Amino acid sequence: MHRRQAACLLTTLSSLRKAVHDVAQRHSCMRWMQNSAVGQANVITVPKRISEKIDSLRKSRGPIKWRGRVFNARPGKELISAKRKEFNYYQNQTYDKFKPPKLASDGWKHKRSCGDHFTILAFRGNPSLQDRGDSADKPTTFTSFDLNEKLLLALGNMDIKSPTKIQSAAIPSILKGRNVLCAAETGSGKTLAYLLPVLHMLLWETATHGRATQAGRPRCLVLVPGWELAQQIKFVAASLLKETSLVARYLDGSKSPKSLRHTFLTPADVVISTPGPVLNCLRQKFMTLESATHIVVDECDTMLDDSFCNTLLNILQRMHISTRSQSQTKPFEETQLILAGATMPKQAAETLKDILPEKALEIVATTHLHRIMPHVSQKFLRLHSQDKAAKILEIVTKDSRQSIPVMMFCNEVSTCNWLALFLEESNISVLRLNGDMDPEKRKGVMRSFQKGVSNVLVSTDIGSRGMDTIQVRHVVNFDFPRFMSDYIHRVGRVGRVGGSSGDHVTSFVVHKWDVDLVRKIERAVRVRDALPKVNANIKNKLVQRLVEQDDSGIFL
Missing domain, CATH: 3.40.50.300 (P-loop containing nucleotide triphosphate hydrolases)
Known part of the structure; x- marks a missing residue:
């Protein structure tokens, strides 16, 4: 009984092999005739299963999933580049509106996060300038x-x-x-x-x-x-x-x-x-x-x-x-x-x-009011307080060698004076600007900086508002600003109309309240929203903050 079944199976298998061979031979002959007719060689391109998958993705209007992320189309330009690559963010990436996006700065209140960083990359031109997409009824001259x-x-x-x-x-x-x-x-x-x-x-x-x-x-x-x-x-x-x-x-x-x-x-x-x-x-x-x-x-x-x-x-x-x-x-x-x-x-x-x-x-x-400048790269460095001096010296030394005008901001007059003295002792020519300076000395500081007497200016927020610093290429927040409006004004010292491309900002993130503000900035970029709580009533908010954070301290 078993021998008969085996013989039947062998006969059937032999018939199938012959049938497959005949079909393949006829198919090969037809393809050869088609290629011969047009004078082309027989070329194998994309495998059928992969080709069908590509066609399915092209026809699909739904989101595309890749490496745990969701995209409306191909990933596009990289908008946020993080040290930990899982927090990179791309132009066509989307988030579930019912789930907050995961932020690179989420764990920055822990002391082990020191050394982490992420950068909001420049991804388009200056939004202040008119372009071809503007309506025709707006004056162009x-x-x-x-x-x-x-x-x-x-x-x-x-x-x-x-x-x-x-x-x-x-x-x-x-x-x-x-x-x-x-x-x-x-x-x-x-x-x-x-x-x-x-x-x-x-x-x-x-x-x-x-x-x-x-x-x-x-x-x-x-x-x-x-x-x-x-x-x-x-x-x-x-x-x-x-x-x-x-x-x-x-x-x-x-x-x-x-x-x-x-x-x-x-x-x-x-x-x-x-x-x-x-x-x-x-x-x-x-x-x-x-x-x-x-x-x-x-x-x-x-x-x-x-x-x-x-x-x-x-x-x-x-x-x-x-x-x-x-x-x-x-x-x-x-x-x-x-x-x-x-x-x-x-x-x-x-x-x-x-x-x-x-x-x-x-x-x-304008439509870009209260939004991150898309034409200026902005880097956030999570640092220990004792590492700030070495890092600022490294940055300023590099910029000075390349003759790049750099403007540094401090929250307090005492810090401004100390930082200027520290850099001077490191043989770096520095200009200083703060509200406690003698009025006659203050008058010539911005003029000297604009004329290139020194390419390094250390300032409090008195130098962040309104002044035309078209020559500045790099802004460093040695002390991270206390309020969102301060961040907007400080960063606004670069990327100005008439300035050069490639301007960038570096911010040192040290305190707990620094992290809170960084999170708001990062989230606004990821969800394509305006920066929140841009309220310039600094004097009133400062008193409120001093009450709320009376027991706060810097990280150890």
């Missing part, structure tokens, strides 16, 4: 605004050719006489966004109505939080007004009352200053704002916080701020209010409610 010819000539001499996004959006609204809150990312050209239309209107008032500025009665007031920024704006205004009869003047609060009075003995069309000296001159009647048709509050997020708010409101209450379009009022009877800043002051409407109604303030903001 300054001539489109019908500005005064002398201002256009000055722009040409300054080698400024095309408006940025915020300039294209804000200039038309300001020219219409509206009260405008102009909010855009750092280094996007906000100074020109308000100076150009205001100076144009002053020139128009003079040419059309024969209006002349009298001594002690400026027609435009520009208020800023620091005199370094005031001097910078004065320089830009003077450059724009070079071929005109208008005068821009800086009001120096460090001068004696007698010198302040002499400032207003001759007419000044535009006065630029911090709020304190202006209020002092108003009280002593060295000047009056009765003729002012324009007031600009630059760095308004800082100006509206608890540090400057009372002084600023005191000045604004002395003016008749317009509540309608300037074209709807009699000329020169009301004052146009312009606010400008790199972060949006959330309490602006509440703070200014006694000055003007909320509906009378037009908000002009």
